[in-house]
Amino acid sequence: MKIAVLGAGAWGTALAVQACGRHAVRLWARDPQQAAQMRSLRRNQRYLKDRVLPAALQVGADLDAALEHAAGGLVVIATPMAALPQMLAAVRERLPAGTPTLWLCKGLQHGSAQLAHEIAQEVWPGGPTGVLSGPSFALEVARGQPTALVAASADPAVCQRAVDAFHGDGLRVYTAGDVVGVEVGGAVKNVLAIATGIADGMLLDGADPATGLGLNARAALITRGLAEMTRFGLALGARPETFMGLSGLGDLVLTATGGLSRNRQVGLRLAQGQPLALILVELGHVAEGVHCARSVAQRAEALGVEMPITQAVVRVLEGRWSAAQALEALMGRDARPEH
Numbered sequence: 077m078k079i080a081v082l083g084a085g086a087w088g089t090a091l092a093v094q095a096c097g098r099h100a101v102r103l104w105a106r107d108p109q110q111a112a113q114m115r116s117l118r119r120n121q122r123y124l125k126d127r128v129l130p131a132a133l134q135v136g137a138d139l140d141a142a143l144e145h146a147a148g149g150l151v152v153i154a155t156p157m158a159a160l161p162q163m164l165a166a167v168r169e170r171l172p173a174g175t176p177t178l179w180l181c182k183g184l185q186h187g188s189a190q191l192a193h194e195i196a197q198e199v200w201p202g203g204p205t206g207v208l209s210g211p212s213f214a215l216e217v218a219r220g221q222p223t224a225l226v227a228a229s230a231d232p233a234v235c236q237r238a239v240d241a242f243h244g245d246g247l248r249v250y251t252a253g254d255v256v257g258v259e260v261g262g263a264v265k266n267v268l269a270i271a272t273g274i275a276d277g278m279l280l281d282g283a284d285p286a287t288g289l290g291l292n293a294r295a296a297l298i299t300r301g302l303a304e305m306t307r308f309g310l311a312l313g314a315r316p317e318t319f320m321g322l323s324g325l326g327d328l329v330l331t332a333t334g335g336l337s338r339n340r341q342v343g344l345r346l347a348q349g350q351p352l353a354l355i356l357v358e359l360g361h362v363a364e365g366v367h368c369a370r371s372v373a374q375r376a377e378a379l380g381v382e383m384p385i386t387q388a389v390v391r392v393l394e395g396r397w398s399a400a401q402a403l404e405a406l407m408g409r410d411a412r413p414e415h
């Protein structure tokens with residue numbers, strides 16, 4: 077199969093590397109200098125430096141050439157959420173016959189608070205599109221470590237194309253029809269990973285500094301966070317079982333507890349009092365939870381859905397609350413039935 081991966085960050089590079097053993101893969105980087113460096117060093121020095129790029133992987137900065145390569149095969153949009161509308165518009169314009177297209181980004185659009193498939197409905201109505209999500213740190217996939225993903229689309233043929241492209245060689249690709257649920261899981265888990273990072277980074281008198289507020293607190297945040305994610309998703313029309321799957325509980329556990337998570341790292345450093353702007357510069361990668369926390373909170377509020385952990389993360393990100401104030405607010409809420 078001919079595959080174009082649009083976006084040469086950590087995740088796009090990892091999936092391109094994974095697929096190029098069996099398919100003709102072309103990886104598009106928006107920066108010509110980065111593309112040239114990747115071709116000469118056979119490494120993505122900026123975003124995924126630990127993995128040598130296989131000789132078979134083509135890398136370039138010509139978007140037209142990448143899309144032409146993928147005609148009739150598969151397009152994978154691997155940019156952050158912010159670039160999704162322009163990427164979808166490019167695919168629609170340059171591949172008018174319609175080539176199956178998946179996005180990997182996890183979030184809600186800043187401002188409009190739209191999920192990815194809602195953007196696609198506007199930019200490319202009826203296009204053969206879907207989402208590929210699930211618990212997957214790029215570095216582990218690039219190293220060939222076992223990983224399970226889920227491809228979701230209203231069109232089963234798009235899911236099948238994702239399976240044909242990526243299933244095998246250490247990757248399992250499950251399929252689903254619940255696009256809303258899969259996208260909500262991927263977006264909200266990033267916000268919750270910031271929350272657990274904050275909790276794990278806080279210092280409490282008499283507690284082990286290595287575990288911050290403690291393991292009990294972390295488990296409570298993950299569980300109550302899952303309840304928030306599920307409430308929000310159900311209000312948007314998702315199916316409850318999706319939140320027990322790879323893109324819900326699976327990705328939440330990975331990102332909230334895994335040291336490789338950028339969103340978790342943001343939380344850990346916020347708890348130490350570091351300024352957000354500095355954290356983001358030093359991170360050098362996108363942390364989607366930072367960009368979408370406010371959109372999640374706004375959309376939840378409009379739907380009448382309570383998301384107290386998300387609200388607390390928004391206030392900490394915006395500098396309106398310290399980590400200690402967020403803790404006090406969450407622990408001070410009235411008692412209630414669990415379900």
Ligand SMILES: NC(=O)C1=CN([C@@H]2O[C@H](COP(=O)(O)OP(=O)(O)OC[C@H]3O[C@@H](n4cnc5c(N)ncnc54)[C@H](O)[C@@H]3O)[C@@H](O)[C@H]2O)C=CC1
Nearest residue numbers: 084085086087088106155156159180181182213214361362
């Ligand atoms: N890194 C990971 O382990 C995983 C990441 N994701 C999601 O995939 C998306 C991309 O993440 P990463 O590759 O890790 O990010 P990254 O920060 O490593 O790289 C982002 C890439 O997108 C490019 N980019 C940024 N703005 C762009 C624009 N306007 N137009 C074109 N390209 C643009 C950058 O040049 C860079 O190549 C995010 O939504 C992330 O949440 C999903 C699963 C795993």
Ligand SMILES: O=C(CO)COP(=O)(O)O
Nearest residue numbers: 210211212213337338339
């Ligand atoms: O989505 C991811 C893993 O599934 C990556 O999470 P981070 O963006 O927090 O690193």
